[in-house]
Amino acid sequence: MNNFSGNIPDQLSNLTNLEKLDLSGNHLSGEIPPSLSRLHFLSWFSVADNNLQGSIPTGGQFDTFPISSFERNRGLCGAVLHHPCSPQPNSLHPSAPDKSRKKKIIIGLIIGICFGVGFTLTMLTLWILSKRRILPRGDSDKVDIETISFNSNSGISTEFVNDVSLVIVFPNNTDDIKNLTITEILKATDNFNQANIIGCGGFGLVYRATLENGTKLAVKKLSGDMGLMEREFKAEVEALSTAQHKNLVSLQGYCVHDGCRLLMYSYMENGSLDYWLHEKPDGAAQLDWPTRLRIARGASYGLAYMHQVCEPHIVHRDIKSSNILLDDKFEAHVADFGLSRLILPYHTHVTTELVGTLGYIPPEYGQAWIATLRGDMYSFGVVMLELLTGKRPMELFKPKMSRELVVWVQQMRNEGKQDEVFDPLLRGKGFEEEMRQLLDVACMCVNQNHLKRPTITEVVNWLQNIGANGQPPKLD
Known part of the structure; x- marks a missing residue:
């Protein structure tokens, strides 16, 4: 309580990066300015216990705030309070309500x-x-109805038609896959044969598809709950058709066939970072330090494009080593946008369910279910720790203090044993100073306080300076 009085200033809407606004327990009057709905990063808002009246703004984050944010005011109304606003009668024209009706x-x-x-x-x-x-x-x-493709400069269609066998091939792709039919996809995957499975996720499997001309694609076949599947399908097409960058996986097209949703990507010859670090025999040994640093830099470029460059900005929400794919030159490509959220006036980054993968989930997600750009930074920090240590982010069968990678690394640093966290495969090769610099950056990203985490722009600059004259800042 600050004993504020008067109207809520409309100028607050200019604070575009504002995440919290608590005006509860004051003496504010008048209406809530509708312009506040433009604060797309606003994840906490309360004007409870004031003297406000009028309609509660709609759209943006205002569609996500609970009833408690507006309780105990003089006369607020709106959908969130289950109390619709009545039209004001016109005293000069008593018949105005009838005319309005x-x-x-x-x-x-x-x-x-x-x-x-x-x-x-x-x-x-x-x-x-x-x-x-x-x-x-x-x-x-x-x-036949199976085929349709678009070649237009007006943009990419993201309309979805149910139960119509369409293969939508994006106009910026090569001639190798133009006019692709569902029949060709079925043939290229051997009717989605198990032998062609190259990955899996919470919403379906990913298959290798080899076309007749030798071109390879990765085809994600979504399955499971229809509502969730439809949401995943739309989220991924929207995000990937918006974001085009060399360090993001390239969505080549999508398809709706017999109620099944298919997403087609460029094929990544070397699979995922998770596979090389944790699954492939001797895989980690083939990832020397220069390669691992290049992977970290490439992933940071892709994430920076999502966070800062593409419009609207994108919160990925599931950054992890299995979602960083490697091409034949071990260049990193950020993948799997099924959980992503575009930051738009009509989209919200406040979620109603806990999303992400165990070991990568930022601590604030479990407390307030708020998906933010800083949350992505925590997850990316965990990926950098994986590159440095060769360890998984969560190992359930180990003692409690060494079970979580972030906790173990922080403990070792506090004990002055930071060099002992490095992957034994990397030690003694003359890169210790560069690894310490990356460790500093990673530990800043996994700070428990999300406000103290760096932005992706800062991280990109620090990673570029590793091994050069400049050095990343040290932790406090």
Whole structure:
């Protein structure tokens, strides 16, 4: 309580990076400025116990705040309080409510007519598309309903049609996979034969697909709960069609076939970082220090593009070594955007379920279920510790203090044994100073206080300076 009084200043909406705003227990009056809904990073908001009135803003983060954020005010109303705002009567024109009601009825009829016409046009369009192929040069000829591709500079369509066998191939891809049919995908995966499985996740399996011309693709076949599968499918297509960068996995196309959702990616010859560090026999031994540092840098470039460059920015929410894929030159590509969230006015980074993977989940996710860019930084810090130590982030069968990688590394540093955390395969090769520098960066990223973690821009700069004259900052 600060004994604030008067109206909430509209200028607060200019603090675009504001994460918390607690104005509870004051003497504020007037309305909540609708402009506050533009604070897309706002994860905590409360104006309880004031004298506010009027409509609670909608959209953005305001659709996620609980009832307790607005309780005990003079006259707030809105959907969140289950108390709709009544229209104000017009004292000069007593019949205004009736006129308003008639107006709404007329508008409703117009909307209904427009919806009917729109639906008819949509069905007609789908029927036409089912009979014709849209070729890259703009010509048309008849084709089976299985195939359709787009070559347009107007952007990538992310509309989803249920139960129609369409293969949508993005216009920025090579001629090798243009006009790809579902039949060709089934043939390329040997009808999704188990022998072609190259990965798995919470929403389905990933298969190797080899086309007739020799081109390889990775095809993710989503399965499981229909609601979750649809959400994963849309999230990944939206995120990957928005983000195009050499250190992000490239989504080549997507498909809806018999209720099944397929996502097609560029094939990464060397699989995941997790496979090389923890699964492949002698895999870690083949990852020398220069290679591991290059992987960390490449992953940071991809993450920096997501966080800072692409519009809208993207929170990945599941950064881990199995989601960092390696091409034939061991260049890193950040993958698997199924849990990602675009930071848009109509999207929220506040989630209703705990997401992520054990060992990589930031501590604040379990407390407030808030997915943020700083949360991604914690997970990336864990990946850097994996590269340095060769250990998994969580090993359940070890003693308690050495079970969690982050806890064990911090304990060893506190005891002055930081060099003992390094992978024995890396020791004695003359790179100890560079490894200490990366360890400093990683430990800053896994700080328990998310406000003290660096941004990805800072991390990129520090990683670029490792081995050069400049050095990353030391921990306090």
